[in-house]
Amino acid sequence: MSSTYPYTRVFAPTLSVTETHRRRWGVLLFVLVLLGVVSLFSTMIPDNPSYGAPLTVVMADSRAPHVPNEGEDVPYWTITALLNYQYxxxxxxxxxxxxxxxxHPPTSSxxxxxxxxxxGARAASWCxxxxxxxxxRTRSSQNVMFLDTDAIFRSTTVAPSRHLDHLTPFRPIGFxxxxxxxxxxxxxxxxxxxxAASFLKAWWDQEVPRKNLHRLWEQEALDKLLATSVPHHNQSLANPPYADQIVKLASERQFKVEDPQQLILHITSEEANRYALIRDRWDQVTxxxxxxxxxxxxxQVPIVRMNASAVAVMMEEEV
Structure with missing residues (x-):
C-alpha cells in the first residue's frame, strides 16, 4: 500500500478506507446533515400557502339580495353582492x-x-x-376574505394578494x-x-352583554379582545396575546379612497346616499x-342560507 494514502478509520472501527474514500464519505455526510437541517426547519417553519392558494370571498346578512321591479331602488346589499361576486x-x-x-325576521339592526x-341572543352583525x-370548516379554501354588505372591492385591478400575502400561520387574520x-x-x-378559526371563536366568546343587541356589536368585542385578552390567560411564546396574532394594515384606509391601490371601500352607516358612493364602480358593470x-x-351568485345559532353550538363543542 502506498504511504501517500494512509489508512484511516471512519464510522466503525472495522471499516478502513483511503484518504480519497474518506473525503467522499465526508462530502456524503455533509450532504446528509444539510438535508436533515433543511427537513427540520421545513417542519418547524410552515410554508405560507396564502400564495396562490384557493380563496373564498364571503358576504353575509339577514337580508337576501334581490332585484325589485321597475320604480323601486335596487337594495345596496344587492349591488355590493354583485360587485364583489364579479371581483x-x-x-x-x-x-x-x-x-x-x-x-323571527329582524326588524332592525x-x-x-x-x-x-x-x-345569549345577538344582532346580525355578530353572526x-x-x-x-x-x-x-366546510370548504377547502386556504383563505377567506369577509366583507360586510356595505363594503366593496374598489377595483378588479388590485389583487387579493395585496392583503393575503401579509398572513402567516402565526398571524392568520388581518384587518x-x-x-x-x-x-x-x-x-x-x-x-x-x-x-384563524380559534381566533374567530375567541372573538365570538367575548362577553360584552350590553353590546349583544346594541352598537357597536362585535366591533366592541374585537376591541376588547385585542386590548385585554390573552389565550387561556396564560401568555407565552407559543400562546401569544391576541393582539400579536393579527396583521394590521395601519396605513391602508377603507372609508375614503386615498390610494389608487386601496383594495376596500367601506360605506359607513352615516352616509345618507349609499348609491352615490358606489355608482362609479357599478357603472363599469351594468x-x-x-x-x-x-x-x-x-x-349566478351562490346564495347559502345558514342557521348561525346551530353553527354556534358546534363552535361551543369545538375543543
Whole structure:
C-alpha cells in the first residue's frame, strides 16, 4: 500500500478506507446533515400557502339580495353582492353570500338573529363570526376574505394578494385601519387563513352583554379582545396575546379612497346616499335600469342560507 494514502478509520472501527474514500464519505455526510437541517426547519417553519392558494370571498346578512321591479331602488346589499361576486370571479376565487336564518325576521339592526349558547341572543352583525368559522370548516379554501354588505372591492385591478400575502400561520387574520374613527381596526372587513378559526371563536366568546343587541356589536368585542385578552390567560411564546396574532394594515384606509391601490371601500352607516358612493364602480358593470340583466347576473351568485345559532353550538363543542 502506498504511504501517500494512509489508512484511516471512519464510522466503525472495522471499516478502513483511503484518504480519497474518506473525503467522499465526508462530502456524503455533509450532504446528509444539510438535508436533515433543511427537513427540520421545513417542519418547524410552515410554508405560507396564502400564495396562490384557493380563496373564498364571503358576504353575509339577514337580508337576501334581490332585484325589485321597475320604480323601486335596487337594495345596496344587492349591488355590493354583485360587485364583489364579479371581483371574486375575476380573480379565480369562490364566492358565497350567506343569508342568516333567525327564528323571527329582524326588524332592525339590533334585532336578535343568532344566539351564543352561553351568552345569549345577538344582532346580525355578530353572526359573521360563526358564518366565517363554518366556511373555514366546510370548504377547502386556504383563505377567506369577509366583507360586510356595505363594503366593496374598489377595483378588479388590485389583487387579493395585496392583503393575503401579509398572513402567516402565526398571524392568520388581518384587518385594515379604522380611521378616521380611531387607530384600531375595523370588524367590517377582514381576511384570514385556516388557522384563524380559534381566533374567530375567541372573538365570538367575548362577553360584552350590553353590546349583544346594541352598537357597536362585535366591533366592541374585537376591541376588547385585542386590548385585554390573552389565550387561556396564560401568555407565552407559543400562546401569544391576541393582539400579536393579527396583521394590521395601519396605513391602508377603507372609508375614503386615498390610494389608487386601496383594495376596500367601506360605506359607513352615516352616509345618507349609499348609491352615490358606489355608482362609479357599478357603472363599469351594468345599468341599474336593466333589471333583467341584473336578475340574470344575480342568478349566478351562490346564495347559502345558514342557521348561525346551530353553527354556534358546534363552535361551543369545538375543543
Amino acid at each position: 371574486a370571479r375575476e380573480h379565480g376565487a369562490d364566492f358565497v353570500y350567506i343569508v342568516y336564518q333567525p327564528d 339590533n334585532s336578535p338573529v343568532c344566539t351564543h349558547p352561553r351568552l 359573521k363570526l360563526p358564518a366565517v368559522w363554518e366556511v373555514l 385594515v385601519s379604522n380611521q378616521p374613527w380611531n387607530d384600531g381596526v375595523c370588524a367590517g372587513y377582514f381576511f384570514v387563513r385556516r388557522e 345599468s341599474l335600469k336593466d333589471r333583467d340583466g341584473l336578475r340574470a347576473l344575480l342568478d
